[in-house]
Amino acid sequence: MVLGRVHCAFCVILVFQTLLYCDGQFAQKNYETRGKRANESPDGKRSAPPMDTRNIRRGDTVSPLPFPTCRADNVDCLRRSLRTFFFLMDAGHFGMQPVDPVIVNSVTVSLPEEQTTFSLRRVNVTGARWTKLVERRFGLENGKAGVVFLTDLHLTGQLSMEVAGRPEPHNAFLTMDIQGAESNITYLGNIQRGRDNEDYIVIGPERIAIRNRRIPSYFLQPNSEDAYTIDEALQKKPSILDHISNEITAAIMHSVVDNFRLFSMNVPIRYYYKYYNEK
Known part of the structure; x- marks a missing residue:
């Protein structure tokens, strides 16, 4: 069998009728399948079983999306699409959950040496929809792909500081700005053919690493002894703010990945990615 184009000898993934190249591009091939099982490739080898899309409304899978299809390595095009994708999330399309605003139940930081615990509860977070795409990565270890986001967030919540030996915690209302939080997300994605004869991306477990470009700024209310x-x-241990920022950002990014996982299982590839052999 001759492939249309191969970038690297060991970096071509064949899944039924779709090829995924090392640079993240998809190439669609038409094979003769007469006499073969529905989930069997032309060379007789079994591929992944087709996805069951019978419960998906037809209008959800064939209606054009409000952004152009992009090559997977065209970052400028993907940036425009990402903006629309966040608005689709917040509108609840395809059952996705809004991420802006979002409530994070609690974040806890413990300092064993100081015998002190900080707890931030009922955290109201805004700004996620303006997340910026920095980079797309392909051909990572174990065949994974990756994406790097840059996010500015604004959050408010009830902050408590508990100290060993003190019966009552110190309480204050925290307002914090997170600027330049970099999220490095890696995941394993596979392509499967659905029962509607469309190609879908199935996203596996993700790994998210957060790095703050600067310590978050904050202020406390009211002007009390507790505050x-x-x-x-916090002034003595700025790493507390860094840890809170990382946990909040990671929680939101996990929600974003969960939403894209749902999106990619409901929307065929051709509605948001261009195939490699497509002009």
Whole structure:
């Protein structure tokens, strides 16, 4: 069998009728399948079983999406599509969950040496929809792909500081700005043919690493003794703010990946990615 184009000898993944190249591009091939099982490739080898898309409304899978299809390595095009994708999330399309605004139940940071625990509860987070795409990565270890996002977030919540030996915690209301949080997301994606004869991307478990480009800025309310005590502790240990920022950002990015996982299982590839052999 002769493939249309091969970038690297060991970097071509064949899944039924679709090829995924090392640079993340998809190439669609038409094979003769008469006399073969529905989930059997032309060379007689079994491929992944087709996805069951019978419960998906036809209008959800064939209606054009409100952004152009992009090559998987065209970052400028993907940036425009990402903006629309976040608005689709917030509108609940395809059952996706809104991420802006979003409530994070709690984040806890413990300092064993100081015998102190910080807890931030009922965190209201905004700004996720303006997340920027920095980079798309392909051909990573174990065949994984990756994406790098840059996010600015604004959050508010109830901050408590518990100190060993003190019966009551210190309490204050925290307002914090996270600027330049970099999310490095890696995942394993596979292509499967659905029962509607369309190609879908199935996203496996993701790994998310967060790096803050700067320590978040904050202020505490009201002007009380508790707020002063908490502020003094945060000034001595700015890593507490860094940890809170990482946990909040990671929680939102996991939600974003979950939404794209749902999106990619409901929307055929051809509605948001261009095939390699497509002009």
